[in-house]
Amino acid sequence: MSQIHQNGIRRSVLVWTWIPRCIICVILLGFAIRGYVVLESMYDDTSSKSDWDTVLDGSFGIIAAFTAGTIVLDLIEAVLLAIQKLHPVALLVSNIIKFIMWAFYLTALIVAMVIASSFSATIFPVVLLLALTIASLTYSSMLVHHRRMDKKQAANISKHGAATEIQDA
Numbered sequence: 645m646s647q648i649h650q651n652g653i654r655r656s657v658l659v660w661t662w663i664p665r666c667i668i669c670v671i672l673l674g675f676a677i678r679g680y681v682v683l684e685s686m687y688d689d690t691s692s693k694s695d696w697d698t699v700l701d702g703s704f705g706i707i708a709a710f711t712a713g714t715i716v717l718d719l720i721e722a723v724l725l726a727i728q729k730l731h732p733v734a735l736l737v738s739n740i741i742k743f744i745m746w747a748f749y750l751t752a753l754i755v756a757m758v759i760a761s762s763f764s765a766t767i768f769p770v771v772l773l774l775a776l777t778i779a780s781l782t783y784s785s786m787l788v789h790h791r792r793m794d795k796k797q798a799a800n801i802s803k804h805g806a807a808t809e810i811q812d813a
Contacts, residue, residue, distance in 0.1 A: 658783075661779055665714060669714050707749070714746075739777060743778065750774055
């Protein structure tokens, strides 16, 4: 497969995971903002305001940090790909970080739904986001594997070439 063809495949795979992931992050951030505003306006002034604010600020802060972190990592990957400096190991590490973030968030969301005995529609975009991250993680793992195999093959060829030169002498 030619290098141009491989770059085209790499670009299309990454773009088709970055764009939907960024859109989903914006949707999740919208859910978080809406929930924050609605819950902020609902709480009773006689209740413990500091406890309520801590819960609201903490949950909003987590989703805002996770969505912003995902968008920033995707933008960094896109810029590095555009200037042809995207290293497969950096892509793999970035995807591992995103996978850990969203797996943690999905687990926390499921635990919260079980404790509250209610369903949250937020689970659908989170599951989709995790699936896109798994696809991107799988692809980056494949890139790292191919890079290692290419280096190993090049090392074997150079060793074989050096051994042939010694035998010829």
